[in-house]
Amino acid sequence: MCCLPSVNTMQRDGQSNVAITCDPLDRLNFIKRDFMPMNAMCDRAEMFEGRIYDRTKAVLEHFGLPFDGKADGASSPVARQ
Numbered sequence: 271m272c273c274l275p276s277v278n279t280m281q282r283d284g285q286s287n288v289a290i291t292c293d294p295l296d297r298l299n300f301i302k303r304d305f306m307p308m309n310a311m312c313d314r315a316e317m318f319e320g321r322i323y324d325r326t327k328a329v330l331e332h333f334g335l336p337f338d339g340k341a342d343g344a345s346s347p348v349a350r351q
Contacts, residue, residue: 273300274292274293274296274297274300275293275296276292276293276296277290277291277292278290278291278292279291294334294335297333297335298333298335301329301330301333301335305326308325308326308329309322312325
């Protein structure tokens, strides 16, 4: 979160933790920069396309971001640049 251009925090009544929000597009752009190196490492490790697809999907879902890859082995345009 510290690498994003803007992050908002709010104290929640009765909670010791704060709520954190940020622009989803900022989050997507930050993550998107790391997909090419991640895919290069996966290729060097000779991972099958299905495993790279699953890893990409898991990363995007973890951050609540859209995933538009095809399950037939084609990768998301975000993931395989």
